[in-house]
Amino acid sequence: MLPELSTLPAFAAYFGFGVCFLALFCTVHIWLTPQRELELIRHGNQAAAISLVGALLGFAAPLASAMAHSVSMLDLAVWGVVALVVQWLAHVAMRLLIHDLAAQIESDNRAVAVLAAGVAVAVGVVNAAAMTS
Structure with missing residues (x-):
């Protein structure tokens, strides 16, 4: 028996929007920070990788909460900007x-x-929880 696929379009829209928002956050974060994380990471700088991954996880937590609780794509967009x-x-x-x-x-x-990564993740988790209120 095949699973119900009627929600596949909504899944695709929310997933696609989430991936685009992650890319947007990463781009904005890299653009606004004075250090060049990607270049540093390419040269083996572990601190740059740790810091960037912490920021991404700190953003992904509230973004996931917004995706789970939003009532529309516009609602998701607003809460995605708030998370950013x-x-x-x-x-x-x-x-x-x-x-x-x-x-x-x-x-x-x-x-x-x-x-820095720990603070980013902690703030992200608190932000995610606040979005459910």
Whole structure:
């Protein structure tokens, strides 16, 4: 017996939108940060990879929550933008807390990268939970 495929178009739309939003977030994040994460990662900088993955996971959590709870694509878009802004504010807070964050990432300081990634993920999880209220 075949599974019910009537919701496949909605799945495809939400999944596609989610992937596009992840790409948008990654592009904006890389564009707005002073360090060049992809170039650093290509040269083996683990701190850049840790920091970027933390930011992506911190964004993906509220995006997934928005996808699960939105009532329309417009609703999802609005909450996706909210998730993006909140994650960017978390990054700004880290830059205020660690004034030389970019230099620390560039010098492959993994301790700083883990802290930045942890803050991004924690803020993302709290943001995701707040979206369900």
